[in-house]
Amino acid sequence: MNKFIPYRLFKNIDKILMSLLLLLLLIGLITLTSASQQDFNLIGNQIINILIGMGLLIILSLIDPKRFLFYAPYLYLISLILLLFVAFFGFQSHGAKRWINILFFNLQPSEIIKISIPLMLAWLYHRFQNKINYKTHTLAFFILLVPCVMILKQPDLGTAILISLAGFIIIFLAGLSLKFIAISGFGIFLALPYLWSNLHLYQQNRILSLIDPGRDPLGTGYHSIQSMIAIGSGGFLGKGWSYGGQTQLDFLPETSTDFIFSVFGEEFGFIGIIGIFIIYFCILYRCVYMAQKMQNTFSRLITASLVFTLFSSIFVNIAMVSGLTPIVGAPLPFISYGGTSMVVSLAMIGIIMSLHFHKSLIAN
């Protein structure tokens, strides 16, 4: 049997997790077909994105986690260089400099850093696992801070917050003292006015429009209102696939990417949303379960951090389209159209599967 190549290829795949993923990807494609108003070009691209992501997932699941450990600092350095590259040679879109053009596709390094920071931090704590103290934590903070500041300057507030939280989760799980968390939390609270004044005007407006979206229906709050109308008018059962007026009549912006959840909510209603929530929850729960089964610090920390990154991406996207938080540019993992997001999300799952499969390989 071992000679049978497909079996060997898939032997590391967790079947439960993969089934859930495929179900979610299918729902995503169905929603995208309606959201893009049957743009088959775009759907074709998304299928290619999924295939690339799946390929990477399978490859990563086969890789020995020791290699992750070995390459973590290099990946981190490459990510930093890419971010620098963005700052100098990146191209602008929608007023922010987030992309660089590599040969035939546009790469968003801030998505890649979502993987490299957890790896780097896990590497750090794994390496010093027997003498974790305030020095380790300080170093960890520094590793986290550098890319965050660079992303903040793009400017991409959403991703910066997401990444720093994911990093913080690792530091938290690695045993940062609760006293320190309490004190620094208080410190951040005191620094809020200063941070506020450092935000771009449009970022301030987004936060303000969250407090009262009606104050400027055609300005900053417009997207938020249209999105809430889309979800709200979907009702309990939804308007049916491709019957969402908000979507089909273009009242909703960015239907294929950031606002795809609103499209889903409008067309499939509350019932559909509960379904999606259950699938997401199961995926995350399965990952947490796998993390608990792991045997070493490195694996646990990475898995927990990646799970949290996935979770917070889901949260940030759904919270913004349902009007809970400001509109920030954040795709919905596994569903939104977009190559980088899809590939990176699937890669994360691939890493987790590898860590889970090889859980006994990395001995302490």
Next chain:
Amino acid sequence: MDQHKFKYFFTRRLNFLFGIFIFIFAILLIKIFYLQVIKFEDYSSLAQNNSLKIVPIPPIRGQILDVNGEILAENKLVYTLELDPKKNTDLKIVKQQLTNIVKITKYDLKKYSKTLSESHYSTTLPIKSNLTDVQVAKFVANKYKYPEIFLKHKFARSYPKEKSGAHFIGYLNRINKKDIKKLKKLKQYENYIGTDHIGKTGVEYFYENRLHGQPGYKALEVDAHNKVIRVIETVEPIHGEDITLNIDYKLQQVAEKAFGKYKGAMVALNPNNGAVLAYVSQPSFNSNLFINGIDETNWKRLNDSNHKPLINRVVSGLYPPGSTLKPFVALAALENNIRRPPFSIIDKGFYTMPNQSKTFKDWKKGGHGEVDLIKAIAVSCDTFFYGLGVELGIPKLNIVLKRFGFGEKTNIDIPNEKSGLIASVEWKKEKYNKKWYQGETAITAIGQGYTLTTPIQLALATAKLINSDNNLRPHMLKKFNAPDFMYEDEINLSGNDTDNLNLIKEGMSLVTKEGGTAAFIGRTTSYDISAKTGTAQVFGLKKGEIYDETKLPDKLKDHALFIAFAPSKNPRLVMAIVVENGGHGGSTAGPIAKKIFDAYLNEIK
């Protein structure tokens, strides 16, 4: 830290985080439940409003026709260039862009901003109206260059007779804030969504409800770019009703022509039903100027003119009736059995008040000799009526004057009618807090003093001499159902004694016979005209001064008045004429009346 301790530590913290996940998922789900289930109806209607657009379809206004179907007010298809005020297009750029197609003048720009300030519903607004075919063609050919300028075609009101009949036809103007307030009060505002114009004067104003009609609408589904996806529902408008007036435009033209350059008013009625057959107020104006808001130059010219062309003299012009009041005064005397023929006086050219030395002159030096009531009307003997008035007294006179409609609106279907004035002791006390002198009674009896009438009142009063229908009322509209209205005092014309009336009519028929004050107009007619001339003083003569028409400037000359009906036996036409500063009634107003009678009685019928 050993592995076991770390694992314990790690698991605890991981579970804690997972608890937070669940908590946050729950918050998200609650928020979505709130949006989709609790607030579903709100968002559902918001979604519908997003895509539903109602476009009003304005009704086409009814036409105004004369009795023979001649068009007095119609709707013409016009092309306009319009801007969307929401887009805040720079007017200077628009002006420049259009240089080669049509010239946008300063006046156009001014008018646009005025229209913008008064615009009552959101739509595009005209920057240039009445484009020629060439201009339209040029614009269409270059349309792609001007995405923010829209070519629209719509029906615009047009008055083909221009100055002719302007006062009774009236005109439309753009709906302003005052109109909106009024329409809202009348709960009519919804009917005007999509309409720019509303009747402001004349029949256009009075019959606004019938002429306007009811708007329809199109319910459209639009996308976020306002592009129409489909038509959900179309409700056709109910167009305005065409209305036919009693006016006989041929007679109207004759009347206007007969007036020539004189100022004044003329109204001709059918005595049998009160139908207004001709209606002249001179000088006149071109109603077409008003349709889209009159420009300043024209407005100043019309409004500041000494000749007051904008005043509708037939219903708003107040004139002392002069001797045209005498037939009614005489009737009052007969009803009170005063001076009934064969009673007569010897007129020496003046009247002396009883118990006073004060005298009142007759218009004819030396007097008319022996005068009875009939001759007094025919020759308009002042001396006879001074005495009659003093004997009769004001209260008894006023009873008859009121019965004939003096001092009260006729309720003609034309707006802004004035009620005129019948003076009395009580009125003077209240108004001036002054005593009434007997001398004032004497001059009131010859139509001078405080009494004021409108031409339409004079015409109606004359018609009432012939027709004793209590409900007789002048009206413009042909198919006319008198709405309920009440005179302030009950009027009962059936109380008129036929013998008395015949005496008055005999006097009036003699006016156009030899010796009468308008004898010359009766000489050449094939039918009998009954009439009464009148002269109203504009300029008070000082004691001892002699009125010499040739020496006075035009505007101080007396007003000439004339009331008449013909044929005398079976009257078919009644009219009242006032020629401002026309001098003596018989000589200027009389010939005008004759031309109108000739046209109506000889040619038209």
